[in-house]
Structure formats: C-alpha cells, structure tokens
Amino acid sequence: MSEKATILVQLDTDAQPSVFDRVVAVDAGVQHLFSYGGVSPQTVMPLVHGCIFTRGGKDLARTAIFIGGSDVTAGEAVLSEVKKHLIPQYGLSVSVMLDSNGSNTTAAAAVRAAGRHLDLSSAKSLVLGGTGPVGQRVARLLAKVGGHVRIGSRQKDRAEAVCAVIRAHIPGANIEAVSVSSSTDGPQALGDRNLVVAAGALGVVMLPKKLWTTAKALRVAIDLNGVPPAGIEGIELNDKGVERDGVISYGALGIGGTKMKVHKAAINKLFETNNAVLDIEEIYALALHLQ
Numbered sequence: 001m002s003e004k005a006t007i008l009v010q011l012d013t014d015a016q017p018s019v020f021d022r023v024v025a026v027d028a029g030v031q032h033l034f035s036y037g038g039v040s041p042q043t044v045m046p047l048v049h050g051c052i053f054t055r056g057g058k059d060l061a062r063t064a065i066f067i068g069g070s071d072v073t074a075g076e077a078v079l080s081e082v083k084k085h086l087i088p089q090y091g092l093s094v095s096v097m098l099d100s101n102g103s104n105t106t107a108a109a110a111v112r113a114a115g116r117h118l119d120l121s122s123a124k125s126l127v128l129g130g131t132g133p134v135g136q137r138v139a140r141l142l143a144k145v146g147g148h149v150r151i152g153s154r155q156k157d158r159a160e161a162v163c164a165v166i167r168a169h170i171p172g173a174n175i176e177a178v179s180v181s182s183s184t185d186g187p188q189a190l191g192d193r194n195l196v197v198a199a200g201a202l203g204v205v206m207l208p209k210k211l212w213t214t215a216k217a218l219r220v221a222i223d224l225n226g227v228p229p230a231g232i233e234g235i236e237l238n239d240k241g242v243e244r245d246g247v248i249s250y251g252a253l254g255i256g257g258t259k260m261k262v263h264k265a266a267i268n269k270l271f272e273t274n275n276a277v278l279d280i281e282e283i284y285a286l287a288l289h290l291q
C-alpha cells in the first residue's frame, strides 16, 4: 500500500499563523498543512491527541507538529506541553519542531557561517539584539559551543534574564550581559570580540561602521536584519563571506539562503521518524551536515 499523505500541524502562539512558515512548509513538500493560531499550553492537549490517536504504527511518522509564533518563550511553553501529551512508551508519538520567529533555523545558519571562519570553542562573541527570539538562540548556541558570549541589550536586566535562561540549559555557560544603551557602551562591549552578530529589530542600525572597523580583534560580522538600513552599517544584504575592512561579513540574505535550506531540511527530518524533537541543538546539528 502507498504511504499516507504527510500532515504538518502548525501550532502558532500568535493569533494569525505565520504565512512565512506556511509557505516554507509547502515548499518543503508537506502535503497537508493544518494551521492553528493563538495556541497556548492550555489549548494544546486536544491538538496533540488529534495527531497521535488517528494514525498508527509507521503512519504516525507521516504526521508532525511545527511550533511557531513571534515569542520564543511562549513557543517553548507550548513545546513543553506538547511533550507532556505524547505517549512514546506506547509508540503514540509524532515528531515536533520549534522555530518561533525563525529563531532556531536562523541562529543555526548564522552560527554555522561563523564557524567556517572561527574556532567557536574559544571565540569571543557579542550578540546585539540578544533579547529577541533570534538573538537568544544565537547566544545559546554560541554558549553551547563553548566560547565567551556577551549578550547586548538597551536594558541590561533584559540581557541578564536571557543569561539566566541560557544557564538553565547550559550550566556553567560562559556568558555575560552588557548594556548597549549609551555611546560609550558600544566600544566597551565590542572591545576584545572576534565575532559580532546583530540580531536587532527590523531596520534598526545596531552597530555604526566607525565602531566595528576600529575593533582590533574582530574577524567576523553577521547582520541578520533584512530591512534597510543594515543592522551593521556597511554590510550589504547579500554579503556572504565577503571581506570588508579586514572583517569577514555576512548580510541577512547571505545567511537567509542557508536558513531556508535548514528550515526545509528540518521539516523533512520530522517525517523520518515519529519521535524527533527538533529544537536549537538538533537544528544546528542538521545545519552542520548540509552542503
């Protein structure tokens, strides 16, 4: 008998399920996409039961769950609740992926790019916009790989809160919160850094050119903002390993191509088994194996 159609159940924590995530799911080859908005831990149980009590045996691998939305903390809470309602000891499980705001796939693509030029286990990094979904995941991955990571925010206590979350996942993580609110903060934060990743909000200049071109230890600069002006002034959207003023640079589209490949590969991975959980570490591992 032929295989059952693939079904991706999109659980979005925002009121409107992300169009971006829907388009990528279709382009990844998903045959049916069921999209739900406004999903919270309180509404998850029947959605998970609909996945695990319908198909059986190997057909369960043809159903999978994708968790998205603009808030990665809300997405993590939904993921945690989804796992509670799977019953793997009886084979009643489906694979699950978390990618709120593209945070995991974008962070995996960015860190993979940085790792092509630096030994990340010893590199010193600065993540600007480190309190957003993408920045948090970039910082967590860099901390996991082992280097020293600074997380920048206009409000240091927000960066401290992100550090606390990362330490809960990675005990002993070498991370530090820094303020980037005043004109003297920038040079201090960037001082001895080898890598800077700008994951600030759309169209916001996070790092002026005169700062990064005079940072002596800087080797790699990655800007993830796709809406001009650039988040790192002087870096172009399409930069992909281009050298500018002695620094290897990547722009949002230079990273975006890899991000799309990683996103599609992760969706396809969901349908290989009925028990995968794809969060940042698993998605990064997948990114490292892509051509």
Ligand SMILES: NC(=O)c1ccc[n+]([C@@H]2O[C@H](COP(=O)([O-])OP(=O)(O)OC[C@H]3O[C@@H](n4cnc5c(N)ncnc54)[C@H](OP(=O)(O)O)[C@@H]3O)[C@@H](O)[C@H]2O)c1
Pocket: 101, 102, 103, 106, 129, 130, 131, 132, 133, 134, 135, 152, 153, 154, 155, 158, 159, 198, 199, 200, 201, 202, 203, 204, 224, 225, 226, 227, 251, 252, 253, 255, 256, 257, 259
């Ligand atoms: N290239 C790709 O493939 C790709 C994929 C997905 C996303 N992205 C891009 O990645 C970036 C990060 O996404 P996100 O969703 O994590 O961003 P976000 O939540 O909108 O913003 C990230 C952080 O930027 C800081 N920020 C906001 N407004 C600011 C302002 N006016 N001045 C200075 N800092 C400001 C805030 O940190 P504090 O308040 O703590 O300072 C915020 O937490 C975005 O530019 C997004 O478009 C790129």
